[in-house]
Amino acid sequence: MAGLSRRKARAAWIFLAPMLITLAAIAGWPLLRTFWFSLTDASMADLSAWKFIGFDNYLMKDQYGWGGLLVDPDWWRAVYNTLVFTILSVTLETIFGLLVALVLHQRFFGRSFIRAAILVPWAIPTIVSAKIWAWMLHDQFGILNSMMLSLGLITQPIAWAASPDTALAAIVLVDVWKTTPFMALLCLAALQMLPTDCYEAARLDGIPAWRLFFKVTLPLIRPALMVAVIFRALDALRVFDVIYVLTSNTRDTMSMSVFARQHLVEFQSVGYGSAASTALFMVIALLTALYLTLGRVKLAADPN
């Protein structure tokens, strides 16, 4: 028996090997290279001429005082923006996604058509949907302002994406519109796995629907919901395109990814930009680890 399971294990490794090698080449190697670049002063003007400078990109002191990523107010602003965006958008998407899933879980005429149709926003590439929204949110020609003006809700058109007061709200709005279907899909999958017998028992006992939802449905789909939230949060922490397309390129709405790209490409500082990318990686890894531990989420059940 032991020989057989060892043979099976070896076969598993052989089948996994191509994937692992590919993963190491296309994900592992660039990641290590980024870690390494973050310890150098490499510049995009000439990538071959770099010097090892240790942790100076993160923290250093020269005649002007402290410098480096850890004391860079722009970086912390980007971290703050990203966290606010993530918390707002993921919370809203989870709530709306669950609501949509509960509706789609009911039997009604044309349900399968609606289920397919609701995925459309998610299927549109973000660049495209962000541009569409940029026009709809436009202060002079946008449909949103025009509708609100004619309804008398506002007296002056609002520059949704341009004004720093509303820009973050506009970004969250577009992201929620785009990604709610994804959350709904995951919630729906969880709902369809639920056993029907406890619902029948509840119906016989005459338990009100809202109580049933909080006492039975929610605890049962919690594990699936937690995984869905992780997926979305990981995505939201890396947010780039919706911000880049929709808003002005200012510090007010800059995310960690936008910050890293700005230094890597626009400022040609591959070293500093890599340090920002590394820090972004660390922040995401840390938050994920925290979430998995505190939420006691098991990503996979181990049979042994």
Added chain:
Amino acid sequence: MRRFAAFVAPTLTALLFSVSASAVEISLSCGAVGAELTHCQAGADAWAKATGHTVKIVSTPNSATERLALYQQILASGSSDIDVFQIDVIWPGILVNYMIDLTPYAKQETLQHFVSIVANNTVNNKLVAMPWFTDAGLLYYRKDLLEKYGTKVPTTWADLASVAEKIQAGERKAGNDKMWGFVFQGKAYEGLTCNALEWVDSFGGGTFMDDAGKITVNNPHAIEALKTVAGWVGSITPEGVLGYAEEEARGIWQSGNAVFMRNWPYAWALGQAADSPIKNKIGVAALPKGGANGKYSGALGGWQLSVSKFSKNQAVAADLVMYLTSDAEQKRRALVGGYNPTRPALYQDKEILAANPFFDSLYETFTNAAARPAKATGAKYNRVSNEIWNATHAVLSKKETAEKAVPALEAALVRAMR
């Protein structure tokens, strides 16, 4: 006759090349702001026809900031995909390592161009790029509206604000509730740095940094300038201006919804196009002065052509550059697109002046034009410009007062330059 010779000479050299070398394909990146791509294509086609080579046009993002980012990624990977790059007046110091020295191809040609632009394009004695067309920020105004309200073209910003307010209020009362007084480029990108430079310089506040790299921005004139502009946003300027680049501002202007616009010369030919609602209603002038003691200013812009060192056909690519920057081609572009030649001689050309009546007054604008501090900052220009547009954007969006933002900008520039 001289012009004829100037036209024939590059064509002949090109012909010689086509005989000696087999036909190749040159890829040329040019901008697509307004009708740029069409004019670029026409020039390249003429060269291709004369030489037997072919040209592939690569269109690039409208925003100069994004265009540079794209170039840097292509060049840093050592790609030979693009042979000829259209580069901004502030980029020679940033891209110097990636471009070939054009001196052997240009020979005496450089003497025919504005000395200041050739000097700008020469880094460490290397001619990084040939001047193609030059630019300066201009004030566009609605002739018909100024006449209707019996006012003259404003010469100070305070004048402009009061005229704009009056006409905006009058037109809105008359039924056009979309009418605005003044639009410009307020999005946080390179264009805002140009606008900020014009405001500050017109108030006598200098150009953020002098030629030696000394930071000069922290002065009362600069604060006054930014304070003035912040007062316009929401009153004579739509708040959406905080997200407008060149084409967004032109969109408002050309649909007839603005009295004044700050933009580059390219907007003239488009505003005068057959399908333009404001055709023959446009006037162009120098940007106003900061006050009685201020000066007329305009940010010096303009685009150059350079050849990538990764190009597999450098000589042919350089020949295309010499053709496109030639006397005849610059004249053609001035006639069809209103692009400003980089050759002083063409500003005396009768045909050009007939097609672009404002070129005459522009000549003076160019002599007053304020250069962005690219020479002093070298490769760090982007970082410096980013600080400038962020500080300006914060003041325009009223997140920061000018009194606080200007000293903070000074400190940020010191950090950026270290």
